[in-house]
Amino acid sequence: MKNANQELNSIFYVAEEMVNDNGEDCFYHDVIDNKFIIASLDGCGGSGSKRYKNFSGKTGAYVASRAVCGGVKAWFLESNEEEDLPTYVQDALSVCKKYADKAGRIMGSLSKAFPTTAAIITGNILRDKCEITCYWAGDSRCYMLDAKGLHQLTEDDLDGQDAMSNLTNDGVMNNSINASTSFEIHSKKIVVGYPCILLTATDGCFGYLNSPMEFEYLLTDSLVKSKNITEWKIALNERMNTVTGDDYTLCVAVCGFADFEDIRNSFVKRNEYVAEKYLNSQQDVNDLWDIYKKNYSLYL
Amino acid sequence: MASNYKITYNVDMVFCIDCTGSMENIIEIVKNNALNFYQDVTSAMEKKHKHISQLRVRIVAFRDYLTDGKDAMLVTDFFKLPQETEEFEKTVRSLNADGGGDDAEDGLEALAYAIKSKWDTEGMKKRQVIVVWTDAPSHILGYGKESENYPNGMASDMKELSAWWGSVEHPGFMDNNAKRLLLFAPDAPDWNVISENWDGVLHFPSEAGKGLENLEYEEIINTISNSIV
Structure with a gap:
């Protein structure tokens, strides 16, 4: 019999930036005893495009995702209590504000100080199940992929x-972590059974595809054509790099499988089904989405 | 898979330009800004792999109805670019700073014309951008309605104009996701009211963009071209 923490098969990230050293995404993943975290953050390049001399000329979006990611890391290591997360995030934003240049001259609702999204999953790994909590703000997402397909766990702001x-x-983002206005970090607890794959993703991963069905296919097709986790990571990176027009960050926690062969075999049929039913179909994509979204939205 | 898939944008821009006498010393700068602006936004979008399939630009040149009568408002149709670049540039180059009377101008009427443009409703994704360049506060709406040239059907007050702009709950004449308003205008009535209360606004409080630094210009272009607020 395996220990609880042996149920976490692998935890990794795939990330790329459009312009070297100027990417506005950030990530964090970690495992302590039987607890893990995956987090993907995306500094908002539109509202956070102000550049700060005091932060080496980087944009507010660039600084925000990294600062808030640091706050999330400190929270996971020091507390991991749901009610403490907003305080750690606010502390990180306070540091940004403290060392920022004097306020710029540009005003209006489109401009915000240090705006970023966040999609975070923390998990408590038990022998027969995993208790997870999703935290999010903005349009980055938490997902679960199992043999039944891809499920979005968080609602886009x-x-x-x-x-x-x-x-x-x-769509206009109506909530993001930032230092100018009030915001909400949503949270949701879910108990998931094994085996499953949990993911946090910035919009560069899924936002440049034709449909949510294509994102599932991207995940599973790259998986079933790989021989191990390293090959899967490389394949994911190659595929997202081909379609995206933005920085992208995908954090992945694989739970409850026997080995990589088991992971791969678990998705062969589903991958074939999605390809045949949704991608190679002559039906209108919106009609296909109406069918697909029932399962996809199961946790929303 | 969608390896050859490209998200395309239809971009409409309306440039509202104050052409009163007080703009005389900066009208050439503003005209150059207008001619460069659409190119700078489109190249910033291209850098982000946001491909523009259709770009249209329209001019609303404004003065003061009570002082300037029939010359108070010059309104063009949309120019399709790059096909009609020559006509568009010729129109911009022909603008001259003249008239205007008192300090404030009829900028809100120009903004109203811009909001009621025949926006493109097709395309995968859209951008509807209004840019205002002025060195003056605005008159209240209807200030010039004694003029025989004052338009019928104009928004009667700021409340109605705000409804034309719209909100998430009550959409106006523009696509709520696509609309952006960029004000190069003084921190003065009613521009500051709009800046503080309307969604999707970026306000550079100066005289028609005078004194704009490179970093600030980059911030404005990136804010307008990037997709999400």
């Missing part, structure tokens, strides 16, 4: 109706 409309409508 966008004005659009669902994941499909948010791909095409370019």
Whole structure:
């Protein structure tokens, strides 16, 4: 019989920035005893495009994702209590504000100080299940992938109706972590069974595809064509790099499988099904989405 | 898979330019800003792999209805770029600073014209951008309605104009996700009211963009071109 913490098979990230040393994404993953964390953050390049001389000329978005990621790390290592997370995030933003240049001259609702999204999953690994908590703000997402398919666990802070409309409508973000206005870090507890794969992703991972179905296919097709985790990481990176127009960060926690062969075999049928049913179909993509979203939205 | 898939944008821009006498010493700068602005936004979007499939630009040149009568408002249709670049540039170059009367101008009427533009509603993703360049506060809406040239159907007050701009709960004449308003205008009534209360606004409080530093200009271009607020 395996120990509880042996149920965590692997934890890793895949990330790339569009412009070297100027990427506005950040990530953190860690494991302590039977607890783990995966976190993907995306500094908001539009509202946070002000550059700060005191931060080496970097943008507010660049600084925010890193500072808040540091706050998340400190929170996980020192507390990991749900009610403490906002305080750690606010402390990180306070440091940004303290050392920032004097306020710029540009005003208006489009401009915010140190804005970033965050998608975080913390997990408590038990012998037969995993108790997870998702925390998020903005349009970065937490997901679970199991043999039944991909499930979005968090609701986008966008004005659009669902994941499909948010791909095409370019919805306005109505909540993000920032130092100018009030914001909310949402949280949600879920108990998940083994085996499963948990993911946190910035919008560069999924936001440049035709549909949410294509994101699932990207994940599973790269997996079933790989021989080990390293190959899967490389394949994920190659595929996202091909389609995206933005920085991207994907953090992955693989739980409850016997070995890589077991992971791969668990998704062969599902991968074939998604390809045949959703990607190679002649049906309208919106009609296909209506079918797909029932399972995809199971946890929303 | 979508390896050859490209998200494309239809971008509409309306440039509202104060052409009163007080703009005389900076009108050439503003005209150059207008001619460069759409190119700078489109190249910033291209850098982010946001490909523009259609770009249209329109001019609203404004003065003061009571003082300038029929010359108070010059409104063009949209120019399709790059096909109509020559006509667009010729129109911008032809603008001259003249008239205006008192300190304040009829900038809100120009903004109202811009908001009610025939925006493109097609395309995968859209951007609807209004840019205002002025060195003056605005008159209240309707200040010039004694003029025989004052338009019928104009927003009667700031409350109505705000409704035309719209909000998430009550959309106006523009696409709520696509709309952006960029003000190069003084921190004075009613520009500061708009700056503080409307969604999707970026306000550089100066005389029509005078004294804008490179870093500030980059911030403005990136804020307008990047997708999410």
